[in-house]
Amino acid sequence: MDQASQGQATQTLAELERLRRRTRTRAHGGAWLPALGITALLLASSALYHHPFASTYSISVDSPYWAGLPDEQRDPLASYLFWFLGTPLLFAAVGAWYRWRSRSLGLRVAWPLFVGAGLGVLLLLAVLAAVPTQEHQQPDSLSSSPGHFWLSGLLTPLLPIAAAVVALAWAERSRGLTVAGGWITVLTVWLCGWFPMGYLPGWATDILGGDLTGPLDGSPNSLGGQVDWRPGIWLTLMALPLVTFAAIRGVQSWRAANGG
Known part of the structure; x- marks a missing residue:
């Protein structure tokens, strides 16, 4: 195969690959809408709570x-x-x-x-x-x-x-x-799974605090904590x-x- 034929074959393969990628992109290009719909459902559910963003001292x-x-x-x-x-x-x-x-x-x-x-x-x-x-x-x-x-x-x-x-x-x-x-x-x-919401067990707070001695020997040094977000x-x-x-x-x- 001469150089011209090799160049044409390479160009053809490149074009086929480009068309393949474009077809794949078009086929899966519609996923943005269900992702956006689920996002809207999640965010709208914030209205179901008495205090979705404001802090409160007690909850039921x-x-x-x-x-x-x-x-x-x-x-x-x-x-x-x-x-x-x-x-x-x-x-x-x-x-x-x-x-x-x-x-x-x-x-x-x-x-x-x-x-x-x-x-x-x-x-x-x-x-x-x-x-x-x-x-x-x-x-x-x-x-x-x-x-x-x-x-x-x-x-x-x-x-x-x-x-x-x-x-x-x-x-x-x-x-x-x-x-x-x-x-x-x-x-x-x-x-x-844990109450209150955002609870951190002792080993997790140890790791976040940079103390690995407790989690490694199975006896956490911390009593635990909480990420107190709404x-x-x-x-x-x-x-x-x-x-x-x-x-x-x-x-x-x-x-x-x-x-x-």
Whole structure:
């Protein structure tokens, strides 16, 4: 093969690779909308709390945490309806979005997995909440019992959102969404699993303070502490990776649509 033919072959391969990347970008370019929708749902849930951002000296916490986080909610019924109506409505809007994109671009994404995962965990939450259990009282100490940990950690409508984000990450082949879903899961289990919200065990405060002797020998030197932030701040932190992802993916989608 002469030099001219080799150059043409290289140019052809480069063009094919460019088209492949552009097609992939267009196929997965619509993920910014569900990410933005979930962000809006998370931030809007701040209104379910009596004091979403302002400090308060005392709170009354009911379990299950229908508002999402273990803090004083305005009305448990309003919280329940917000998540059990708002989440399916969001999924319906996302499904309509993906169907429209499929008809317009001829490219499909496995979005039903996103909807199925979210609704499945939401249904599981409703079933678990309906199962009769012994009444759990708030513990006197800062850390709760293992039974209270698992009950509180599971009975929150934030976990269906986290499951949906992880499923969307798989459908969209997105590491950013995987990180966002994992971040929401970790924060939710931590904040809902111990009381008060934001509790730090002794070994964690030792590590944050630079003292590794206690955690290494299994006897923490600290009694523990608390990150005393309000629900609105935690929900904003949960949404930050989604906002970042939506902004980046939205710009990429716009560039791909305009030949960039």
